[in-house]
């Protein structure tokens with residue numbers, strides 16, 4: 189993994205280093221995924237509020253990174269997005285502009301930012317690929333977040349055109365794993381279902397799955413995504429983004445995802461679907477053909493195993509988990 193020849197010491201600054209994806213990268217680095225010439229710095233919002241240009245510049249000046257993995261963002265599930273489109277747009281546009289400009293001013297060699305498959309047009313052909321980002325409006329539920337993320341791709345191309353900067357981005361599908369946000373109202377579907385199932389089991393009530401259960405998602409385990417991030421940081425040389433996803437054949441319905449959580453936690457109660465709640469985007473099936481051309485042998489953790497590990501982490505860390 190470490191054969192990229194880079195002279196001198198490298199310092200990788202990870203914005204959003206305290207979140208789901210940041211903590212997974214930290215773990216993979218600690219478990220041997222790091223290189224000898226790499227020093228890693230993981231930031232949280234306590235180190236700097238990246239919506240502030242002044243604080244962003246100061247934290248970059250303090251750490252003098254040679255490379256940046258840019259994860260920091262206002263992040264939330266379908267329902268949080270539906271009620272806060274303006275906040276998602278404003279916070280993320282400010283964070284992204286501040287981070288990319290600070291990286292440019294400090295001469296950072298490479299920045300890898302994080303987009304999401306939810307930013308693609310809602311009306312599209314399937315499978316979605318990397319060329320389709322700007323082809324039409326995103327799903328109305330999360331247009332604030334989606335347009336803010338799309339602008340990273342615009343900025344990356346502009347920094348390259350004007351200054352030759354190697355600023356690129358990855359496009360993961362729905363991520364889950366240890367250290368996720370298990371807040372039921374604000375978070376994504378898998379941590380929400382895990383938390384709800386845990387409570388239903390404890391209180392002897394039914395598990396309420398929101399929506400019809402028919403929408404489909406490709407889920408990626410945060411630890412798999414972390415391994416792929418390290419590869420992108422070291423080896424990927426394109427400005428154009430790359431989708432980081434399991435195969436199309438691994439897409440599951442929300443109902444199947446709920447069944448997997450129920451099985452992992454050994455929940456024996458009733459499961460009900462609240463169809464008065466939104467289904468959101470029906471699907472955003474993405475192609476991982478480009479990834480497979482680079483890494484034909486990369487092995488993803490099987491979905492069941494990853495859900496089981498995440499459930500076990502949540503139960504073991506219930507008192508301190510974000511919820």
Ligand code: NAP
Pocket residue numbers: 203204205206207208209210231232233234236237238239258259260261262263283302303304305360361362363364367368369376
């Ligand atoms: P997360 O768990 O919510 O973590 C968000 C991170 O951003 C935290 O470290 C948080 O710091 C930091 N942050 C938020 N606002 C900040 C601010 N104003 N200043 C400084 N730091 C700030 O999110 P995640 O799921 O790891 O997401 C990481 C990246 O992946 C994001 O760019 C997201 O858009 C992208 N992504 C996520 C998913 C998904 O399903 N989760 C899917 C596709 C793409 P604190 O801990 O201090 O609050």
Ligand code: GFB
Pocket residue numbers: 264265266267269304306329330333361362363372375376377378380381384396397398399400401403405442465466467468469
């Ligand atoms: O992960 P999620 O909130 O977001 O999943 P998206 C939403 C789907 O899961 C909908 C159903 O079909 C919901 O009806 N669902 C069932 C639930 N039970 C629950 C529950 O307890 N909590 C939640 N949250 N959903 C997000 C975007 O879209 O994807 C974000 O809004 C982000 O911007 C993320 O990019 C990756 O997959 O629909």
